[in-house]
Amino acid sequence: MLRRLLIIVLLITVFIRVGDASLKVGFITLGEKGAFTKLALGFAKDTFQTQQLNRKDLKSGTFKDYGVIWWHDGDTDGGDLKDAEINAFMDYAKAGGAILLTGWAIRSATPMGLEDAVARQFGPQETDGIAVGITVTKKTKELKLLTGLKNLKGNPPGVDDRVQVNSTGYPKSGDYYDKIWKNFITVANAWGPPANDWTDRIAAFGYWKAGSGKVFNMNWRLPNYHKNNKDINQLYQLTKNVIEWLASESEFAAVSWRSKITTSWGEIKSLY
Numbered sequence: 001m002l003r004r005l006l007i008i009v010l011l012i013t014v015f016i017r018v019g020d021a022s023l024k025v026g027f028i029t030l031g032e033k034g035a036f037t038k039l040a041l042g043f044a045k046d047t048f049q050t051q052q053l054n055r056k057d058l059k060s061g062t063f064k065d066y067g068v069i070w071w072h073d074g075d076t077d078g079g080d081l082k083d084a085e086i087n088a089f090m091d092y093a094k095a096g097g098a099i100l101l102t103g104w105a106i107r108s109a110t111p112m113g114l115e116d117a118v119a120r121q122f123g124p125q126e127t128d129g130i131a132v133g134i135t136v137t138k139k140t141k142e143l144k145l146l147t148g149l150k151n152l153k154g155n156p157p158g159v160d161d162r163v164q165v166n167s168t169g170y171p172k173s174g175d176y177y178d179k180i181w182k183n184f185i186t187v188a189n190a191w192g193p194p195a196n197d198w199t200d201r202i203a204a205f206g207y208w209k210a211g212s213g214k215v216f217n218m219n220w221r222l223p224n225y226h227k228n229n230k231d232i233n234q235l236y237q238l239t240k241n242v243i244e245w246l247a248s249e250s251e252f253a254a255v256s257w258r259s260k261i262t263t264s265w266g267e268i269k270s271l272y
Helices: 002-013 038-047 083-094 104-109 138-142 232-249 265-269
Strands: 024-028 049-053 068-073 098-103 120-122 132-135 162-166 173-175 185-192 196-199 205-210 213-218 254-256 262-264
Touching: 024 038, 038 049, 038 068, 038 232, 068 104, 068 232, 083 098, 083 205, 083 213, 098 104, 098 232, 104 173, 104 213, 138 185, 162 232, 213 232
Parallel strands: 024 049, 024 068, 068 098, 098 213
Antiparallel strands: 120 173, 132 162, 132 185, 185 196, 185 205, 205 213, 254 262
16 A cells, blocks of 8 residues: 555656657667658757667667667668567567657568568658648547647648648658558558548558557658658657657656656556
């Protein structure tokens, strides 16, 4: 009883510090760090306490130092993961970690065992003049992923509104076209030519459950962190919202309270 009371007191007094330099993000890119990746890394470093992780860092113990692991391959295919690397990602996720896959990192959802199907791949393409974005669902709003975003009319978006995040081109990316994924939880639908409204056939973004954690994916043409993208500030804001939400779900996101002692949700929950 005393232990439960301590937990309640901690949760009341704790101040979760996410969305600024206090949130530790591990940024991974296994392909080339070209025009479709550099700005993503720059944004991550400017917005969070971000450390770029190399291939030798793909270990579960290393991942657990970070509230969110963001893997973005926007320029080239970084190659297959080794079994030990796959296990590291999944050990981290299943223990309550939070992973964000953007660009061609989506391909690894299959070897990770999250899906049986194989992702379609395409890109990169610097410019094609096609604007795309998300269609807001009740789930998008429920998870509070719309902070700071504008719909096509320049207003705060509501359910069924469209939010443009890419004005042209797309990174090295992919999707599980025509809903061939079976375990994915769609959070926002995708829209854009030629079909105009793709509903959840490819999905704009969403996540897989993995043990106590989540593997979030933003795919297709959306994660275009490129200087040609006139809507990149909308994309930055959306990415910030997603990472903040993932951190709020992560067992390994740092928290602090008034005494400035820091710990993690995992450590607090272990007191139960």
